[in-house]
Amino acid sequence: MDMAEIYSKTFWSLFEDLDSSLNPVGPDQLYDVADDYLRVGHRILDVGCRDARHLIELVRRYDAYGIGVDPVPWHVQRAQTAVEEASLTDRITIRCGVAENLAEAPASVDVIWCRDVIEVLPDLPTALTQMRRVLRADGHLIAYTNVLHGPIDPVETASIHEPLGNVVANLVEGDLEAGFDAAGFVVVRKHVIGTEWREYIEERNQVVSHELLRLARLRRSRDCVIERYGQDAYRTAEASLQWGLHQFLGRFVPVIYVLAGASLC
Numbered sequence: 001m002d003m004a005e006i007y008s009k010t011f012w013s014l015f016e017d018l019d020s021s022l023n024p025v026g027p028d029q030l031y032d033v034a035d036d037y038l039r040v041g042h043r044i045l046d047v048g049c050r051d052a053r054h055l056i057e058l059v060r061r062y063d064a065y066g067i068g069v070d071p072v073p074w075h076v077q078r079a080q081t082a083v084e085e086a087s088l089t090d091r092i093t094i095r096c097g098v099a100e101n102l103a104e105a106p107a108s109v110d111v112i113w114c115r116d117v118i119e120v121l122p123d124l125p126t127a128l129t130q131m132r133r134v135l136r137a138d139g140h141l142i143a144y145t146n147v148l149h150g151p152i153d154p155v156e157t158a159s160i161h162e163p164l165g166n167v168v169a170n171l172v173e174g175d176l177e178a179g180f181d182a183a184g185f186v187v188v189r190k191h192v193i194g195t196e197w198r199e200y201i202e203e204r205n206q207v208v209s210h211e212l213l214r215l216a217r218l219r220r221s222r223d224c225v226i227e228r229y230g231q232d233a234y235r236t237a238e239a240s241l242q243w244g245l246h247q248f249l250g251r252f253v254p255v256i257y258v259l260a261g262a263s264l265c
């Protein structure tokens with residue numbers, strides 16, 4: 001293209017077209033997927049439950065029983081408070097723990113909900129084996145995670161994944177799916193979300209635009225921030241503020257997996 005074409009009015013029109021929403025699906029899509037596998041009275045295990053927001057919603061929707069596990073004491077505390085406020089203490093138990101060492105009895109859970117946690121699991125093979133162990137023969141593991149588009153990049157690993165506690169090997173799609181297989185799972189459903197949830201959220205709340213503004217300010221005030229909050233906090237903030245951008249650019253690809261025990265098939 002020559003300069004006249006590059007600066008032509010074609011792009012005014014094209015960009016105007018792009019101001020129209022393509023009606024992306026939002027994060028509630030995960031509930032829609034779960035709806036195919038959850039039944040009234042089911043026992044749900046939320047691995048990495050954080051504040052139990054999703055577990056509470058699922059228990060309410062299906063009059064189910066819930067167990068939430070998270071290793072961060074502050075998350076456990078917030079989750080317990082949320083369960084109390086929701087008047088669901090008779091239905092939901094929250095405890096401190098890790099995916100790699102689940103306390104549940106074998107074959108005692110109907111659905112495992114594992115949302116945005118696989119990325120940070122330090123020992124994914126053990127965690128998957130544990131999840132397979134506690135899942136009933138006809139149960140399902142519903143996982144939302146992110147995979148890399150393209151090969152591992154050491155610079156990205158050091159600047160984004162390590163400060164966020166991500167285990168970069170868990171983001172390699174082929175290795176992840178081989179890990180499911182090795183733990184005795186089969187993928188019964190796989191849905192590549194791509195940029196849709198991001199588009200949905202951005203159209204409503206401009207979250208990533210806000211993060212980019214924060215990122216620019218963070219970098220411009222680097223020395224002050226490090227002096228006040230420390231080097232580690234700076235690195236983690238810098239990494240966190242880039243996560244959504246990389247999802248938008250298609251480098252980190254959100255995916256939903258539904259897994260079942262291999263013996264089912």
Ligand SMILES: C[S@@+](CC[C@H](N)C(=O)[O-])C[C@H]1O[C@@H](n2cnc3c(N)ncnc32)[C@H](O)[C@@H]1O
Nearest residue numbers: 047048049050070071072098099115116117120
């Ligand atoms: C990105 S957050 C997602 C939280 C929640 N599932 C959600 O979607 O809102 C990741 C969560 O995984 C938890 N986590 C970290 N290491 C874990 C482990 N080894 N086993 C279980 N959960 C873990 C963190 O404490 C955090 O609550």
